[in-house]
Amino acid sequence: MKEEIKVLLVDDEKLVLRSMEKSLLRAGFDVESAGNVTDALALFQEKMSGASPFDIAILDLNMPNFEGREDSNAGLKLLSKLLELQPDFAVIVLTAFDEVERAKEAVKRGARAYFVKGREADLIALVDNIINAA
């Protein structure tokens, strides 16, 4: 296992993004954030070929899509692209508590787990579990 786990965090809600970023940083992860799917994909591709690619991605589902339009499936579309590039890549999808069904759909499409936003301590534990299982 590497010294530092590298996490790609994607959410268009700035405060939510920053808060999760802080929690992950505090837990010792190396975190890079993106506020939209286009930036996220670019970041992933850039690191993929470099020395330290991402170990795991945490994606929100409901945000502007690649065309810049609000889309409750934007996260799913990003998930597909990431898995196309790296089929065994670990992805956790984030969801609001009232959109769990869509998150379950994401798991069917290859996400490792879904996480209902709000309890960030549990998110750390979830990331640990997934990384350790790998």
Add this chain to the structure above:
Amino acid sequence: MTQSEIKPKVLYIDDAPASRRLVQRLLFNHYEFFEAPDGLTGIDKAVEVQPDLILVDLNLPQFTGYEVAARVKSLLPNVPVVALTADMAEHVREHALASGCDGYIAKPIDADTFAEQIAHFLGGQRETLTDDSFRSAYQQTLVARMEEKVRELTRALKSNAELNEQRAQLLKEVQRHARLLEAVARVSHTVTSILNLDTLVKTTVQVIGEEFGFYYVGIFLVDATGDWAVLRAGHGEAAAEMVNAGYKLKIGGLSIVGMSIAERKPLITLDASEAQLHLEHPHQPSTRSEMALPLIVGDKVIGAVLVQSREDAAFAEEDMTTLQTMADQLAVAIDNARLLKDLESTHAELVRTKTFEAIATATGEAIHWVGNKAAPIPGSVYRVREDVTRYLLMARALLAEAPAELHEHKFAQMLTLAAESLAEHDDRYNLDLLGIREELTRQPLKRLQRMLSVDSIFEDLDIVEKSARSILNIKEDLIGPARQKRLERVFLPDLLRETVRSMGIPQDVVRFLLVEDVKPVIADPDQLAHVFINLIKNAMEAMYKVEDKKLFVWVRTADDPQFIVTDITDNGEGIPPDVIDKIWVAFYTSKADRGGTGLGLPACVKIINQLGGKIRVESVIGEGTTFSVYLPVIKD
């Protein structure tokens, strides 16, 4: 004989065409031939053509040959009349001569001698009657004949009078029928134009009652069970009481209504005894006759119309047919009214469902929105708590190693007290004091600097503050429309100019098209400004990716001059068709990341609706969006 010679004219009167053809054939070479099939025609013909000789068959119907001869002799005394007959009775010749004939030729005609016989008569030959008794006998015959004719005439006159009476009766019937048909047409016209079922049945019984002058009219409709015909409307004695009492009759029962519905045909009570009618209609004691007309639509009977009269046998069979026509139209009208009622309740149900859906959507959006806004708060609070704990544990550890005199410093005492009080909160917050302290000890400085900083604490407090603030911002959108209003005359061009200026929108972005002399509107200027600020903000948001932003503000009188319309148009991204209906829904927002609460537009709509106006939107993807605000002008 040459052609220039004038042929003598011979008229032959006989009802047998074959005889006339034979005589014509025998005479036409030498005579001009005329004919007549009966006595009266013969007399007319004789006067008309003035023949040189008349041949008459004695056995003519109606006006006999004898009578023809007598009449012709008085009209044309010099023209010879010759009887032609197959009558073999005794004294036929004498009778003929007595009646005025100049000669007699027996039938069958002898073709060889006939022309010669005619020539003789034309030449002046006359036969004479020697016995005068034949003349008086003939006169008696004539008198008897006249008496017979007078009797016939009298009989004919009498039957004529009867016919006249019948004709008058028929005319009366026809006129009555025509009046009935007219009334039917009027009733039909009235009933088919009413769409409300209650109004329809009430109006119908009234119109039928008044048009036809019936004593009582009732409409019965089959109930849901199909067993009973319930009185829905009545016109006449005790009508309202019976409807209110839920008066009903068993279908297929003994009542005329029940039977009419069961048998699907109109029925008349003509011969019911007074006692029986009274028993059936205790509420209409004056009923003497009645008729029930089934209301049939397609293959189902939906009820019946009952009409009653004070007169005996007031209804004829043919009335039944006419009134049934009216009943058929009424049935269709009732059925239509029912369908409309069903449609209306379905529509109302749909509206309710849609309203609930909208509320559910709004509620869902609200929960989602608030949830999203609140999401980072627990994480930040947790971190701040942990950071404070860390600093205090660090302070205590440091103080433990500090010189004794430093312990007495009030700051040291404060820090010691604070650190010790951590233990009291341990249970409540589940602080792993030992674990935290170990971690602090273990980690190198560089790592500690990354883990813990005042910056980080303040940032987390900022996160909490901003999250809370955006949730609190909803308040204004929710309360705005309900705020106390200060209504006054507002000139929209002034208001728009001022609003745009106050928003600090760059001058090169805004294009005003303000018709300065539009009429004022009545509104609270602050509320109205709030609406336009919202719409202009939306427009600016929609253009956030557009480099050459263009905001058009256009104020003018609407096509309907009762309204002033203000267009706010942007050249932004446009609203997708699948989204455009949702924009009016509370808490729906496409720009949550940019601070939208999703309450702006619904609040605008609320405010404008309160002023008697409306908001419309039109949008083309990639070209832009126009919000049009319609406000009523001040009424003079």
